[in-house]
Amino acid sequence: MHALVVSMVLSVILMQTGSLFLFDYIPDHLSVIQRAYQDQSVWKFEIYKLENNLNDKSVVFNRLNDSLSEVDGPVYYWARNQKDTGLAKAYKNLETAHHDFANARVQGYSKEVMLEKGQRVIKAYDGFVSAAKDDVIIKQSIVSLLQFVCLFLVFCIGACIMLTSWSILINRLGKIITIMPNDLISGSRNNQYDDEFEMLEKLTSEMSVRLEGIQVETKWINKASAEKVRKMILSQDFLFKLAKLIGSSGLSELTIKKSLYSLEKTLGVSNVALIFSENGSRISAQRALFSSYWPLSFDEGMFDESTNSLSVSHATKLIKGECVQCVTVPLQSPNGWLGILLLETEANHYFEDTELQLFEVTAQMLALSMGFQAKEQEGRRVALLEERAVIARELHDSLAQSLSYMKFQLARLQTNFGSQLIESGADAIVTDMRDGLDNAYRELRELLTTFRVQMDVRGLDHVLEEAIAEFSQRSSLNIMLDNRLQECRLSVNEEFHLLHVVREALSNIVRHSGAKKVTIALVLQSTGDVIVTVDDDGKGVVFDQSKPHHYGLAIMTERACCLGGTIEILPRRRGGTRIRLLFHPK
Incomplete structure (x- = not known):
């Protein structure tokens, strides 16, 4: 050409x-x-x-x-x-x-x-x-x-x-028209054109409109893909940090709050909360842990609904005049429901499938960690209980039998040689020996009872409530409990020692003080120290160092030393006695 x-x-x-x-x-x-x-x-x-x-x-x-x-x-x-x-x-x-x-x-x-x-x-x-x-x-x-x-x-x-x-x-114009999309050509056949150029012009304009639409769609897809990649990277980083945090320090209130806050920032929601069930309350004394505020949509009926749902569920609720979108997933373990992981955000917030998967995987990881941690803690508690039961059996089969035999022999001695003991003046010595044996036997029975005390799997709160109920039935005491250790996590040994100090204090109050009202307070200081006080309104305690057998005080002092702390028995200004235990949890 x-x-x-x-x-x-x-x-x-x-x-x-x-x-x-x-x-x-x-x-x-x-x-x-x-x-x-x-x-x-x-x-x-x-x-x-x-x-x-x-x-x-x-x-x-x-x-x-x-x-x-x-x-x-x-x-x-x-x-x-x-x-x-x-x-x-x-x-x-x-x-x-x-x-x-x-x-x-x-x-x-x-x-x-x-x-x-x-x-x-x-x-x-x-x-x-x-x-x-x-x-x-x-x-x-x-x-x-x-x-x-x-x-x-x-x-x-x-x-x-x-x-x-x-x-x-x-010719080439015909070829160009033939390679046009069939839907465009079939649609253009219904129209009348002056020549092929007009037809090509119309088809080209329609093609340009389609190309612009494809270009806009491609830009949106690229932008959405980049956003998905960014969210995927954030999700992977969150899961890595969560696994590292759980693996390094285990689950505690602090680690759970950090995880909830990180999950909130990763998903871009308003609030993330972990609501504990009865089985999961051992992780925290609080009913719920949250990233920003107490969950607005909290309802006891959640646990009834969760029994019928094993996956992520959505709901939109009207709370205080605002629509709140709630996303929940249960924390399931072989022992039952440990709790519910809850998201709260705006009603128009859209969750990607990857975000819901991240939410579900996070719930599964928390449930597995909580279940494993509870199982591990229960194993340590069972091992300790078994060890204490073995010690109690050994004491019962050895020392208790020996003391019983000595009491029986003293009784025979007083029966067969009573007049001679009186004449020789040895009856006072025998009486003191019998009183000492009785006291030792009673202390041994209390010690065996202490060793046989079972630590409830639901934690220290429930065990203390059971102890209070037990001593309230044995006496007319009005016992009040003020437990402020919600933010403190104690080991199994620390829980046992603290429980036995309280039980020993209550036992001494029942036997010696004549009190009517007892107040037990457990407080966590800002320094991390734990203070346990047991106050009564009895006649007070005056120790006579010339009289032996102060086994209760010795037991409490020994347990305070095992906790790495100190114990004091002080008189109250308005009457009564205060027993004060101070230690720093490990």
Whole structure:
């Protein structure tokens, strides 16, 4: 196509070149012919005067000499250089005739010879003018033929261009239309078009609209994909940190709160809360732990609903005039429901599937960790209880039997040798021995009872409540409990020692103080120390160092040392006694 266009342009340029050649060539010919006609007229006129003696010969010859000089001038110089036609030959003849006439004059030929030479010059002018005209005709013919050929080529090239354009525009246009989507073509068949170009225009506009829509959709998909990748990275980072946190320090209130706060930031919600069931309350004394605020949608009915749902559930609730979207997933373990993991956010918040999966995986990890931790703690508690039961059996089978045997032998001694003991004054010694054995046997029975005390799996709170209920039934005491150790996590041994200190204090109050009201307070200090106080309104305690068998105080002091703390027994200002235990949990 480009070659055809170039050929057509060259042909047009060639035609214009021929025209320009004629425009430049013909004026030169006309000027030469006109000058030849003028010079011929001068020759004819002067020869005529010479022939009829109308003027002096010298005047005639001078004027003819001027004409001779014009032949060699610049006007005839152009004709002298035309080698392709007879014009140069005619000019040569004209020049020869002029020189012959000039030579005849110089040699002084007769008048008749001079007239003959002059007629030759006039005839040479005729030949020159005729040759010039023929030259113009030849040149015009050649240029016309060339222009005709170029015009023919232009028409041929134009026809080729039209055929090529038809092939390019029509055939390829048909191919372009055939590769259009079928739905566009089928829809366009119902419309009327003036030509294929209008049809292509409509199809192209529809295609551009579709492409713009695809481009917008692609941008949205890329943006959504980038957002999904970002959320996936945040989710992976959260799960890694959660696993690392659980693996390094285990579950506590602090670690759970950190995890809930991180989950809130990862999911971009308003609040994340972990609500404990009865089985899961051993992790925290509080009913719920949260990242920002107490869960607005908390309801005891959640646990009834969770028994029927093993996966993520959604609900939208109207709370305080605002719609709150709640997402819950139960924390399931072989021992039952440990609690519910709860999300609270705006009602129009949309959760991706990956976010819900992260929420569910987090609940599963917390449930597994809580179950494993509870099982591990229960194992340690069971092992400790078994060890204490073994010690109690050993004491019962050895020391208790020995004390019983000694009490029996003292009874036989008093029965068989009572009068002799009185006479010898040994009855007081035997009585003291019997009192000591009775006291030792009673202390041993209390010790066995202490070793056989079972620590409830639900934690220290429940065990203390059971102990209070036990001593309240055994006496008329009004016992109040103030437990503020919700933020403190104690080991199994610490719970046992603390429990037995409280039980020993209550036992001493029942036996010795005559109190009616007892207050037990467990407080966690800002320094991390735990203070346990047992106050009563009895008569107070005054220890007589001369009297032995203060086993209760010794037991409490020994347990305080095992806790790494101290214990004090102090009088109260308004009467009664205060037992104060101070230790730092490990």
